[in-house]
Amino acid sequence: MYADRVLSGMRPTGALHLGHYHGVLKNWVRLQHEHECLFFVADWHALTTHYDTPQVIEQNAWEMVIDWLAGGVDPAHATIFLQSKVPEHAELHLLLSMITPLGWLERVPTYKDQQEKLAEKDLSTYGFLGYPLLQAADILIYRANQVPVGEDQVPHIEFTREIARRFNHIFGREPGFEDKAEAAIKRLGSKRARLYRDLRARYLEHGDDQALESARALLEEVQNLNLSDRERLFGYLEGGGKVILAEPNALLTEASRMPGLDGQKMSKSYNNTISLREDEDSVVKKIRTMPTDPARVRRTDPGEPSRCPVWTFHQVYSSEPVRQWAEAGCRSAGIGCLECKQPVIDRVLEEQAPMRERARPYQEDPSLLRSIVADGCEKARALAAETMRDVREAMGLDYD
Ligand code: TRP
Ligand code: SF4
Numbered sequence: 001m002y003a004d005r006v007l008s009g010m011r012p013t014g015a016l017h018l019g020h021y022h023g024v025l026k027n028w029v030r031l032q033h034e035h036e037c038l039f040f041v042a043d044w045h046a047l048t049t050h051y052d053t054p055q056v057i058e059q060n061a062w063e064m065v066i067d068w069l070a071g072g073v074d075p076a077h078a079t080i081f082l083q084s085k086v087p088e089h090a091e092l093h094l095l096l097s098m099i100t101p102l103g104w105l106e107r108v109p110t111y112k113d114q115q116e117k118l119a120e121k122d123l124s125t126y127g128f129l130g131y132p133l134l135q136a137a138d139i140l141i142y143r144a145n146q147v148p149v150g151e152d153q154v155p156h157i158e159f160t161r162e163i164a165r166r167f168n169h170i171f172g173r174e175p176g177f178e179d180k181a182e183a184a185i186k187r188l189g190s191k192r193a194r195l196y197r198d199l200r201a202r203y204l205e206h207g208d209d210q211a212l213e214s215a216r217a218l219l220e221e222v223q224n225l226n227l228s229d230r231e232r233l234f235g236y237l238e239g240g241g242k243v244i245l246a247e248p249n250a251l252l253t254e255a256s257r258m259p260g261l262d263g264q265k266m267s268k269s270y271n272n273t274i275s276l277r278e279d280e281d282s283v284v285k286k287i288r289t290m291p292t293d294p295a296r297v298r299r300t301d302p303g304e305p306s307r308c309p310v311w312t313f314h315q316v317y318s319s320e321p322v323r324q325w326a327e328a329g330c331r332s333a334g335i336g337c338l339e340c341k342q343p344v345i346d347r348v349l350e351e352q353a354p355m356r357e358r359a360r361p362y363q364e365d366p367s368l369l370r371s372i373v374a375d376g377c378e379k380a381r382a383l384a385a386e387t388m389r390d391v392r393e394a395m396g397l398d399y400d
Contacts, residue, residue: 004035006251007144009042009083009135012060013050016067017273018348019266022316023256025071027148031251032077038142038380039073041065041082044089044134048127049118062366065373067276070359081376083138088384092137093130095395099166100133108132109155136160140167140245141384148251157250164245171394172241181236184229188222200237212237244390257316261290263309277356280349287313287345292337293330303330303337310341317347 008028016025031037041061047054065080073080083089105111110132115123135156139147140163147157174180185193196218202211215237219230228242235242259265260272267273274283292310296303305311305327314323322343329335362369392398 004146005038005142005144006031006035006146006148007038007040007139007142007248008148009040009045009138010064011042011046012057012064013046014060014268015063015275015277016071017266017268017275018351019256019258019260019273020067021071021276022258023150024148024253025068025073027253028068028078029072029074031146031148032074035146037078038144038383039068039078039080040086040138040376040380042135042138043082043084045083045131048125048131048134049114049121049123051125051127052121062369065369066359066362069362069369069372070277070355072358075372075376079376079379080373081380082373085373085377086141086380086384088381088388089134089137089141091388092141092384092391093134095391096133096137096140096163096167097130098395099170100163102129104159104162105129105132108159110152132156132159133163136163139248140164141387142380143246143387145246145248146251147248148253150253151255154250154252157248161247164247167245167394168235168241168243171391172235172244174242174394177232177236177241180229181232184225184232184236187225187229188233192218192222196233203237204239242394244394245387259309259312259316261286261309263291263312274348277352277359280352283348283352284345287341287348288338290341292340296330296333296337299336300333302333305330310337310344313344313348317344317351 008024010020010024028037028039041064043057043061046057046060050056061082068080069075106129111129115128132155136159139157139160147160149157185196188196196215199211199215199218202208203215216234219225219233219237222230225233231242231244256266260267260270261274262270262272264270264272274286278286287310290310290313291308293303293305293308295301295307305314308330311326311330314326318326326335326340326343330340389398
């Protein structure tokens with residue numbers, strides 16, 4: 001539980017585009033080789049804002065998973081699952097709701113922002129207010145410590161940390177905690193026990209952070225300790241009770257440098273996207289008709305790349321020599337805009353070819369996709385069940 005576990009989710013809102021690929025997916029693909037990774041479709045989260053269009057959830061969910069696989073997420077390295085197929089998320093959400101102050105939810109910045117942004121929708125619902133708490137449950141149920149998210153999601157991770165802290169504070173104090181912790185210390189063996197006590201005292205009495213770090217490292221090393229004792233001793237270090245829910249960190253995803261066809265950020269709501277597995281013909285057409293520097297009315301008018309959306313594509317896709325060729329050719333009117341766009345078109349198609357290739361088996365045989373996801377759901381449920389056992393016990397619900 002103390003090694004890195006990465007968890008992230010996406011709402012199924014339709015086909016992913018190159019902005020998602022360059023921002024989020026490439027990052028996931030890298031992480032899956034470095035850490036244990038869990039990636040899930042946040043279909044319940046989609047319902048918080050799209051409860052009036054339930055008929056599109058399923059289609060969007062499967063399409064999105066195909067996009068993940070197309071982008072290089074590999075089920076041999078990452079667990080891929082659907083939120084709604086792990087009902088433990090809902091149970092944890094409910095249990096956490098008992099200790100979640102309304103004010104905390106009302107103060108999460110996305111609450112008011114989104115309500116204003118989606119003013120045409122009635123979002124004065126319980127589910128929408130609880131969006132960050134459901135997200136907290138998604139994270140805490142796997143004791144995930146690294147959560148790759150964009151800047152906008154950072155307040156949700158901070159909120160999750162506060163909920164975990166509050167939960168541990170309220171429920172981490174089992175009866176006889178000190179005695180149990182003392183007994184667990186003895187099980188460390190006399191040398192380690194002495195070291196643990198010494199480090200704990202240095203931290204608690206003198207606020208020595210280095211001592212806290214060393215004591216944690218000591219616990220990570222110990223082999224012969226069961227999970228409850230281990231958690232007790234982690235909790236005891238800081239004076240408090242058991243750490244039942246672990247506080248996660250936001251792993252900030254760098255904002256995508258991928259611009260939209262009009263030079264604004266690529267986003268479905270701006271209608272300026274190229275989807276991940278878009279038809280070749282359509283990609284070619286979209287880039288050919290992309291706006292360019294408005295000052296270049298005629299082929300013979302010189303242009304200025306910094307005023308041109310095509311130039312931002314060159315910055316993502318082109319090598320230095322190609323960029324120099326485009327820049328110089330534009331300013332001298334040595335090249336035409338269609339000519340300038342061609343290397344970009346080639347690179348986008350080249351990037352997409354393996355994605356279409358990877359997606360094909362799943363499109364041809366949806367049962368392949370279903371079985372990957374069923375596998376992932378099963379793995380996720382097993383992990384979620386472990387946490388839920390501890391949570392139920394801590395909340396006095398472990399009786400028949
Ligand atoms: N709220 C996230 C988003 O809109 C999606 C999400 C739901 C999520 N649950 C999560 C992300 C848990 C990370 C971890 O992007
Ligand atoms: Fe844009 Fe290239 Fe045309 Fe210059 S030549 S305006 S950079 S498309």
